[in-house]
Amino acid sequence: MSVTILTLLATTIICCTTAARILGVFPHPGLSHHLVFLPYLKELASRGHRLHVISHFESSHADIVDMLIKGAKFNNNFTAPDTSTFSLKGKWEEVFVLHEFARGTENLFGVREVRELLNNGSVEFDLIITEHFNSELSLGFVAKFNVPFVLLSSCALLPWTESVIGQPHQISYRPSASSGLSQRMSYVERLNNALIAHGWDMVFHAIHRPWSRRVIKENLGLDVNLDLLATNASLVLANTHFSINGPSATVPQLVEVGGIHINPPKDLPQDIQTFIDESEHGVIYFCMGSLLRGETFPAEKRKKFLDVFEKIPQRVLWKWEGEELPGRTSNIMIRKWMPQRDILAHPNVKLFISHGGLLGLMEAVHEGVPTLAMPIFGDQMTNVKAIKHAGAGDILDYSNLKENEIFIKVKDMLTNPIYTQKVKMVSEVFRDRPISPMETAIYWTEYVIRHKGAPHLQSAAVGMPWYQYYMIDIISTLLICIVAIILLLRYFISKILSLLRPSKKLKTN
The missing domain is CATH 3.40.50.2000 (Glycogen Phosphorylase B;)
Structure with missing residues (x-):
């Protein structure tokens, strides 16, 4: 003792x-x-x-x-927009939007x-x-x-x-967080990835960092x-x-x-617990994250989901900030805030419909729940493509939602065991750490x-000038040497040939 x-x-x-x-x-x-x-x-x-x-x-x-x-x-x-921002133009606009957000942090x-x-x-x-x-x-x-x-x-x-x-940026196979690309990229996609990664970096160094330096000087005198x-x-x-x-x-x-x-799951509120427990065919959890207000979801897009949910036997938990959801059917429960991590841990939850936020995707993967996502901005498309590449989810085009496509994908992901099998495999790898x-x-x-x-x-690469990091100086030196050798060879060969060539005087004799 x-x-x-x-x-x-x-x-x-x-x-x-x-x-x-x-x-x-x-x-x-x-x-x-x-x-x-x-x-x-x-x-x-x-x-x-x-x-x-x-x-x-x-x-x-x-x-x-x-x-x-x-x-x-x-x-x-934030109000849910009508379209996503995953065009190259939209990606460029986002880096300036980030700066506007930053300006509010001073x-x-x-x-x-x-x-x-x-x-x-x-x-x-x-x-x-x-x-x-x-x-x-x-x-x-x-x-x-x-x-x-x-x-x-x-x-x-x-x-x-x-x-x-x-x-290392590893642009050839590592999609930039905001690129909306997957790891397997075509030539055009790699070009886009390079433009976005280096373009965002240049804007940050040209606008964001000088602004931060100026605000620090104004407020701290440093x-x-x-x-x-x-x-x-x-x-x-x-x-x-x-x-x-x-x-x-x-x-x-x-x-x-x-x-x-991700913490260990807690007990669910009794009404949600009962709603999930008593669902004979399982539950779909529908959440568009902590930023967008569900009640601002465009009416025509909302109606497509409501029509699909009316056709399926599963119950739906929908994070909805409004007092009432117009057109809500009896198999839908709405709440202004949902204990997402705890809901996804329930074995009766069969599908997660999401905007593709990284936290929710990780929680779904951790619990082995397939995700059907409709990314809107930021890193969401990149996150979702990674999940789709692993076979653990699928994507809906938020800008062009079609009721038939929603119905087919929801039904397929609920009934096709391959999605559950794939996400369980990813879950095992995600959880398996020392x-x-x-x-x-x-x-x-x-x-x-x-x-x-x-x-x-700290790596020796930190602070290294770009031309040294990418060995531009070494490559330039080698190219100069190669060109010099070629020119010298050409010069000597031409001299030798001129010596070997009979002179005009000899020809006339």
């Missing part, structure tokens, strides 16, 4: 002495993004680390000091608690954790406190995040070279996994933690703390 007590005391002492002071900075107001990071932040706090978190959302954790940003949250505030400097934190000269941190998305305002805190930092990505890595850690500072990132934790996003070579600074937000996504994230975060930023993880 004394040994046990001593062990517990030693563990307590070690935990206390290794507890880190961590600042989390999350200015982006999208709930779907924050839902990726929140379980991770809570777990760090539960393990004894002391966290201050700047964000739009309450952590509801006793050991986290929240500093809440005022302003609009991207949570069921209000984090107006939070009283944040100002007090910045003005308190005695405050110190061991680590800063932040999302690397459409702005780099959080790097101002890195410069202010001069500490190591970890970058988080809620989706497949964006080009500018790949650049800061020297991660003129920060973000091109240089961003490359000091100790680690990138990405919400991806090769079973869904495809395998790729990665640098040590990049760690995949796809599914980090340690969980959460344990992986915690281990590497604490690794960075233990090793004072872990600079030994």
Whole structure:
């Protein structure tokens, strides 16, 4: 017993002495993004680390000091559009839309608690954790406190995040998050992928990063070279996994933690539990995510789904923010908010109809539920094509929905066992890891703390000029040498031939 007590005391002492002071900075107001990071932040706090978190959302954790940003949250505030944005023109427009979203994040400097934190000269941190998305305002805190930092990505890595850690873009087989392409690309698709990846990266460096630098200078009085500072990132934790996003070579600074937000399922509300339990033919779960309001779903598109649901024996759970769903049939239950993760875990849920958001797709894959998706913008098409490539789902064209096509695909995915078999196979690979996504994230975060930023993880490619990275200087030198050799050979050959050729004088004699 004394040994046990001593062990517990030693563990307590070690935990206390290794507890880190961590600042989390999350200015982006999208709930779907924050839902990726929140379980991770809570777990760090539960393990004894002391966290201050700047964000739009309450952590509801006793050991986290929240500093809440005022302003609009991207949570069921958007009207569903009539068409998707997956044309090349639409992709170019989206990068500028991201900048408009970023411009609304500078209000984090107006939070009283944040100002007090910045003005308190005695405050110190061991680590800063932040999302690397459409702005780099959080790097101002890195410069202010001069500490190591970890970058988080809620989706497949964006080009500018790949650049800061020297991660190869792998454009020939790795679709850019916003490209809407699959891994198997034709020549034209690879060309589009290259244009989107490098185009977005150029826009970020030309517009987003200078804007972040200017706002940091205005609010913190620091003129920060973000091109240089961003490359000091100790680690990138990405919400991806090769079973869904495809395998790729990665640098040590990049760690995949796809599914980090997936907790063990909880008990469902009794009315939903009963609705699913009593469904003889199973249940379809229909949700368009946390951003778009279901009630704004265009009436003509909504009617097509209602007509299809009327023809099938399955029950439907539909996330719908309105008080009533016009044309709702008896087999449909609506709720303004659904416990999605817990619903998908129920064995009687047979199909997930979605917009293709990465969190929902991962939850469906984790539980082995096929997905029928109609992507609208962002990374949704890329996510869904990855699922379709694995045989675990299918796609509807949101811009041109047809009732007959919806009916055929819904019926096929409910009755054809191949979809369930394929998604179960993907689920097994997704779940089969030496340690969980959460344990992986915690281990590497604490690794960075233990090793004072872990600079030994950094690739020599970080900060390397593009012409060196792509060996343009070497290739140019080789080409010059080859051309010089060819010219010299030509010169000597012409001289030899002229010597061998009889002169005109000899010919006349």
